[in-house]
Amino acid sequence: xxxxxxxxxxxxxxxxxxxxxxxxxxxxxxxxxxxxxxxxxxxxxxxxxxxxxxxxxxxxxxxxxxxxxxxxxxxxxxxxxxxxxxxxxxxxxxxxxxxxxxxxxxxxxxxxxxxxxxxxxxxxxxxxxxxxxxxxxxxxxxxxxxxxxxxxxxxxxxxxxxxxxxxxxxxxxxxxxxxxxxxxxxxxxxxxxxxxxxxxxxxxxxxxxxxxxxxxxxxxxxxxxxxxxxxxxxxxxxxxxxxxxxxxxxxxxxxxxxxxxxxxxxxxxxxxxxxxxxxxxxxxxxxxxxxxxxxxxxxxxxxxxxxxxxxxxxxxxxxxxxxxxxxxxxxxxxxxxxxxxxxxxxxxxxxxxxxxxxxxxxxxxxxxxxxxxxxxxxxxxxxxxxxxxxxxxxxxxxxxxxxxxxxxxxxxxxxxxxxxxxxxxxxxxxxxxxxxxxxxxxxxxxxxxxxxxxxxxxxxxx
Ligand code: ARG
Numbered sequence: 001x002x003x004x005x006x007x008x009x010x011x012x013x014x015x016x017x018x019x020x021x022x023x024x025x026x027x028x029x030x031x032x033x034x035x036x037x038x039x040x041x042x043x044x045x046x047x048x049x050x051x052x053x054x055x056x057x058x059x060x061x062x063x064x065x066x067x068x069x070x071x072x073x074x075x076x077x078x079x080x081x082x083x084x085x086x087x088x089x090x091x092x093x094x095x096x097x098x099x100x101x102x103x104x105x106x107x108x109x110x111x112x113x114x115x116x117x118x119x120x121x122x123x124x125x126x127x128x129x130x131x132x133x134x135x136x137x138x139x140x141x142x143x144x145x146x147x148x149x150x151x152x153x154x155x156x157x158x159x160x161x162x163x164x165x166x167x168x169x170x171x172x173x174x175x176x177x178x179x180x181x182x183x184x185x186x187x188x189x190x191x192x193x194x195x196x197x198x199x200x201x202x203x204x205x206x207x208x209x210x211x212x213x214x215x216x217x218x219x220x221x222x223x224x225x226x227x228x229x230x231x232x233x234x235x236x237x238x239x240x241x242x243x244x245x246x247x248x249x250x251x252x253x254x255x256x257x258x259x260x261x262x263x264x265x266x267x268x269x270x271x272x273x274x275x276x277x278x279x280x281x282x283x284x285x286x287x288x289x290x291x292x293x294x295x296x297x298x299x300x301x302x303x304x305x306x307x308x309x310x311x312x313x314x315x316x317x318x319x320x321x322x323x324x325x326x327x328x329x330x331x332x333x334x335x336x337x338x339x340x341x342x343x344x345x346x347x348x349x350x351x352x353x354x355x356x357x358x359x360x361x362x363x364x365x366x367x368x369x370x371x372x373x374x375x376x377x378x379x380x381x382x383x384x385x386x387x388x389x390x391x392x393x394x395x396x397x398x399x400x401x402x403x404x405x406x407x408x409x410x411x412x413x414x415x416x417x418x419x420x421x422x423x424x425x426x427x428x429x430x431x432x433x434x435x436x437x438x439x440x441x442x443x444x445x446x447x448x449x450x451x452x453x454x455x456x457x458x459x460x461x462x
Contacts, residue, residue, distance in 0.1 A: 200231035273351035305330035
């Protein structure tokens with residue numbers, strides 16, 4: 001599709017230097033917007049004809065040719081090159097080469113400045129829908145796991161030190177909460193970006209009698225932008241999306257970090273299926289959690305994409321500046337990375353075995369029930385601070401004598417406080433410890449099952 005003459009060449013005396021073409025061109029990556037560009041052009045041409053700005057017959061020719069171009073690009077029949085500059089010019093050139101004069105009317109009352117924002121908005125609203133579906137698939141997977149592991153007790157950690165026993169299901173649903181917030185954020189971002197930018201033209205709008213609401217209707221936008229300058233300058237929606245994507249990645253990455261640690265021989269809490277791990281080229285015994293590590297690593301990439309867009313935007317004078325062309329590679333990278341990671345993570349977790357016996361064993365001992373002993377004393381009427389101190393003394397005694405709270409005799413307990421009775425061992429039995437936290441948000445089986453039911457309702461709605 002190389003054509004010597006550029007659509008904007010009227011005022012130029014010399015042709016563009018070849019390295020300038022290569023440097024300024026974005027066609028090698030923005031060509032992935034072609035279907036949205038054509039969709040937008042068809043809507044624009046339709047509106048122009050309805051408003052009498054171009055003839056109906058011309059619009060018909062344009063629309064038909066655009067539809068053919070769409071199929072030809074999809075079939076790989078049209079080759080792009082650097083002299084095409086960007087996807088808008090590439091398609092317009094192809095259009096003019098096919099239908100001549102009429103093709104030159106498509107860009108009436110439009111600039112590439114509003115056109116590119118349209119393409120990206122159309123692209124992103126579709127992609128966000130796909131990402132939301134992937135997050136939902138992962139949620140369904142987590143709910144399944146939460147149900148099947150409802151009896152599994154594991155040690156909960158703070159500071160990477162054994163803290164208190166929790167249900168493994170509660171752990172899964174903690175990520176369920178995170179992904180639920182991601183879902184809200186992505187939906188919010190999708191709704192905010194869902195406005196028609198066309199009509200802003202270069203920056204000031206157009207003197208021609210366009211009907212923006214009509215174009216919005218054709219393209220299924222519930223609203224139109226309200227300030228032509230803002231419309232071409234604004235990329236908030238890209239930054240918002242990459243931020244939302246960064247949080248999704250961060251949640252996956254934290255989950256991965258646990259799985260990596262838990263699959264070590266020292267923990268042995270999980271075994272990721274052979275199909276989702278890799279080996280070592282030298283150490284024959286190795287089975288490495290590379291997928292989880294790569295997701296953790298790719299999180300950094302998406303953060304980089306976020307940093308790129310934020311930095312592109314920070315010093316830009318009003319309104320459009322060519323710097324904005326640099327928004328697309330970080331955006332595409334964030335979209336592709338988050339989609340890939342969500343999909344493979346859901347599969348990996350589906351093929352991971354959780355070792356309930358090892359988790360239970362690890363949840364025992366290590367004073368993970370010390371808080372419960374203190375709460376037991378609170379139930380006996382002691383102020384919590386006092387109870388805390390007594391139990392602290394008991395822990396010190398255990399450490400010195402190599403004992404655990406679970407195997408102290410009643411007599412030993414009573415040495416520290418004479419109000420201990422023989423129900424203390426029952427109080428600190430792991431199952432009782434877990435199930436006593438039955439308030440909303442607690443780790444008791446009943447509370448977790450209740451939250452599972454709520455998740456089931458909301459995830460089926462998407
Ligand atoms: N390729 C450009 C971009 O991505 C399209 C807009 C170009 N506008 C311009 N006035 N040079 O931002």
